[in-house]
Ligand SMILES: Nc1ncnc2c1ncn2[C@@H]1O[C@H](COP(=O)(O)OP(=O)(O)OP(=O)(O)O)[C@@H](O)[C@H]1O
């Protein structure tokens with residue numbers, strides 16, 4: 111039995127002739143905040159798609175807490191405690207902030223929602239609980255004043271916050287964050303960063319794809335670097351800062 115949170119072996123995904131992901135071996139420990147960085151098109155989002163079940167690998171194995179999830183569906187992986195956010199947010203524009211949260215909160219819970227349909231009193235309690243929890247999270251994120259606003263009225267940065275809120279309502283063991291700071295104003299980015307750190311210290315394992323290198327260097331315990339689908343470096347922020355292959359990948363070898 112493995113002590114790793116997540117483990118991938120010989121993981122490959124190509125699109126036509128393009129090898130988007132080709133990772134021989136990569137392991138993530140529990141309770142760590144790891145960032146995954148790399149130039150545009152490095153395969154970071156595709157890697158998230160594969161480990162969260164949104165795309166199927168061409169070959170290779172993926173284990174979550176020792177269980178083979180290589181062929182699992184996104185909802186199954188979410189129920190196993192690994193929840194992701196998207197580079198382009200997927201909040202429901204036609205729902206309010208509160209409705210977005212309550213909807214997400216009810217979608218992953220194993221069977222209490224179905225049970226509650228046949229038990230009105232239970233359903234009532236369940237809804238109250240979910241609503242309380244939604245408000246708790248909104249207060250933590252300073253968005254409770256927007257509870258009744260439609261998601262479409264939110265700024266890009268506020269949508270990012272809502273997306274994060276939706277992912278934490280399900281008490282994830284692991285969070286996959288795809289560019290949580292992209293398009294977010296500096297003040298909100300700082301708040302988001304604090305929040306991500308808080309979530310990490312509360313015991314949630316976090317994998318974060320992010321282009322904001324300053325933020326990555328500040329909060330990551332470990333940094334994994336992808337380039338053209340492959341793993342080119344793996345280490346502490348200090349090790350990565352001074353890694354020649356990382357500098358080259360970002361500069362582009364052809365342009366030197
Ligand atoms: N559905 C798809 N069909 C064809 N090509 C794709 C598809 N998804 C990704 N790719 C290609 O695979 C490569 C990796 O893309 P991916 O989105 O994983 O990169 P990324 O590291 O997340 O980049 P970014 O930092 O710009 O978000 C890119 O060359 C991209 O164009």
Ligand SMILES: [Mg+2]
Nearest residue numbers: 154155156197
């Ligand atoms: Mg991406």
